[in-house]
Amino acid sequence: MNSGAPQLKPRVLLVENIHAIARDLFVQQGFEVETLKSALTPEALIEKIQDFDVLGVRSKTSVPAEVFARSPRLVAMGCFCVGTNHVDLDAARAHGVPVFNAPFSNTRSVAEMTISNVVGLSRQLGLRNIEMHQGIWNKKSDGCFEVRGKTLGIIGYGNIGTQVSAMAEALGMRVVFYDILSKLPLGNAKPMPDLDHLLAESDFVTLHVPATPLTNRMMGADELGRMKKGAYLLNASRGNVVVIEALVEALKSGALAGAAIDVFPVEPEANGKDFATPLRGLANVILTPHIGGATEEAQGNIGREVANALSRHFWSGTTEGAVNFPLVTPPPMGPGHRLLNIHRNVPGVLSEINRVVSSLGANIQSQNLATDPEVGFLIMDFDRELPGDSMEKIRQLKASIRTRILR
Numbered sequence: 001m002n003s004g005a006p007q008l009k010p011r012v013l014l015v016e017n018i019h020a021i022a023r024d025l026f027v028q029q030g031f032e033v034e035t036l037k038s039a040l041t042p043e044a045l046i047e048k049i050q051d052f053d054v055l056g057v058r059s060k061t062s063v064p065a066e067v068f069a070r071s072p073r074l075v076a077m078g079c080f081c082v083g084t085n086h087v088d089l090d091a092a093r094a095h096g097v098p099v100f101n102a103p104f105s106n107t108r109s110v111a112e113m114t115i116s117n118v119v120g121l122s123r124q125l126g127l128r129n130i131e132m133h134q135g136i137w138n139k140k141s142d143g144c145f146e147v148r149g150k151t152l153g154i155i156g157y158g159n160i161g162t163q164v165s166a167m168a169e170a171l172g173m174r175v176v177f178y179d180i181l182s183k184l185p186l187g188n189a190k191p192m193p194d195l196d197h198l199l200a201e202s203d204f205v206t207l208h209v210p211a212t213p214l215t216n217r218m219m220g221a222d223e224l225g226r227m228k229k230g231a232y233l234l235n236a237s238r239g240n241v242v243v244i245e246a247l248v249e250a251l252k253s254g255a256l257a258g259a260a261i262d263v264f265p266v267e268p269e270a271n272g273k274d275f276a277t278p279l280r281g282l283a284n285v286i287l288t289p290h291i292g293g294a295t296e297e298a299q300g301n302i303g304r305e306v307a308n309a310l311s312r313h314f315w316s317g318t319t320e321g322a323v324n325f326p327l328v329t330p331p332p333m334g335p336g337h338r339l340l341n342i343h344r345n346v347p348g349v350l351s352e353i354n355r356v357v358s359s360l361g362a363n364i365q366s367q368n369l370a371t372d373p374e375v376g377f378l379i380m381d382f383d384r385e386l387p388g389d390s391m392e393k394i395r396q397l398k399a400s401i402r403t404r405i406l407r
Helices: 020-028 041-051 066-068 090-094 107-122 125-133 159-170 197-201 221-225 244-253 296-316 349-358 388-395
Strands: 011-014 033-037 054-057 076-079 151-155 173-179 206-208 231-235 256-263 286-287 339-344 363-369 373-384 399-404
Touching: 011 020, 011 159, 020 033, 020 159, 020 221, 020 363, 020 373, 041 066, 041 399, 054 151, 076 296, 090 339, 107 159, 107 197, 107 206, 107 231, 107 256, 125 159, 159 173, 173 197, 206 363, 244 286, 339 349, 349 373, 388 399
Parallel strands: 011 033, 011 054, 054 076, 151 173, 151 206, 206 231, 231 256, 256 286
Antiparallel strands: 339 373, 339 399, 363 373
16 A cells, blocks of 8 residues: 655554654654553554554554454554564555664663672562561571672574673673574573473573564473573573473472563563463562563663664664665755655566656656565655656555655
């Protein structure tokens, strides 16, 4: 489907209590903004999004293919979080909607909480805290250890894993890591040849992997059984990475000494008393409600990063930071007009567009085209305004998905 030139006052819908920094940035960039505190169902989102050009969500709002199919005005979407598995990225691309996220903004917050949980588990701080609130004084050292000299195994050595690595070494820990991709170690961190070697050597195992078919239930009974006796497991990545029932069994049997879990296979849609997990009530298990990245600094950084990316795309066409689109970084706009055309990646589209443009005698100042196997994204700058009928000809090309003009 195609859209015309952006309206003078484009509209942004921000769902799930996105940080006010994002709203303020959009307003400064000439957008009208509406904010909602709660997540929306796909049906409610389809009804609401009809009057908006840009959509921003966090991790609780699912955005299936039908949302994009029934939202012809939608130009771009932002996930104000790290993950994008709750969005049908292929459908978004097929309807000409680039999707942006914030892969770096909360890394420090997650890394700090991971390290704090390593220390908390080794000193049984969660259990001592509960006892003190119950009026129980239980000063003891049995089963409590310094983390200095212990081995931390990091599964997933990406943006968060590398920060955890640097912090752990600063505490005097030995760091080993495993990643399916070859990664350059930081400091004295040592790569492991496979998962089994990491599990066998680590006193603490922390997970920092995305949700993929490879990571789904990757830590089950067999993997937990290959960990060192008395080791600890930490998960602040995705809830479906750990088989919770197997973890409960390993904790109850004493095979593992403790765990810190921040993400769960099923999480409540909103705050309240409807959370259930077999891990509740187990000693030396730290449970937190998916708050690894929930700091004022992280949420502010996420709001700033994604809002800026969406604004840049809307007003200039750049797709830098998009997770589902060809990368195009055009030069700054001059005094003329800019054509944005998203089309199916089939032969002959560029020549057809050039044929339409050349018949007008317009001077093309710059032309940027990038493609992936599914779509192509063309940005062309002109020294003059293109007549409306020529724009309509481009929109009506068989391969065109979306065409806009920026002035």
